[in-house]
Amino acid sequence: MSILVQFVIGLVFGLGLILAGMANPAKVLNFLDLAAIPAGRWDASLIFVMAGGVAVAMLGYRLAFLRERPLLAERFSLPGASRPDARLVTGAALFGIGWGLAGFCPGPALVAALTGGLPALVFLAAMLAGMALARRLAAATVVSMPPVEFRREP
């Protein structure tokens, strides 16, 4: 049941990326190209993606947290509430450079696996390698914050 549910949620997420235009790197790069604003060639669509996503998630999370526990799990698991640190900023900066070079972030790279031909598969393979490398390095060097796990007392 849990596995089927997660498959369907992945599908919904992927359909959202496709409908939003996020799955098209050209659209992402045209959004990131702020210097195109004066010429009227800036594609502002991605602001709307973020607005729609954050609005629904902000409201929906509140409703979900009204429950004592998730429907198919023992407890909610959220990232530990640590402060921003050098590692976070370094990682985000490197991620942004890659995103700006190709126009792909992780979700769209997976959505493009069947549709983007060899270039998309090359990006995907390199991305997976980069992730595996970061996990190895993090396991060796970083004491990670335990997640915050909770369920409401009934």
Place this chain on the structure above:
Amino acid sequence: MIETAFTPIASLAGGALIGLAAVLLMLFQGRIAGISGIVSRLLPPEADGETAGRLAFVAGLVLAPLVAYAAGSAWPVPQIAATIPVLVVAGLLVGFGSVWGNGCTSGHGICGLSRLSLRSLVAVATFMASAIATVFVVRYLL
């Protein structure tokens, strides 16, 4: 550059679907819908009993174009301008950076911002700035 059309309605609706997926994952599994977190925990699989669920989520993402096509949409072909060597470098940076920084556009951008997480706000400001700077360098300076 490849011209793209401004699509506020479709993008808002698509964003809402992404948000809905994030809410459903929290409601059913109690988890954050961060793609880099989900995928990287398969490399190699973490021994926490969640591997099958993570694979199912990834399968849903990969198969989404087929469902969109079956539902009457055009086959969603991505327009990729970057050359193969650039794609290799970009992929390594995206993969490494998103895991090193504990999240990408989904985990920090949608889930983190909607929880008003300071870490996510800093991460989003950082990767937006570096991505915008990178596009500027590639399009206007190189």
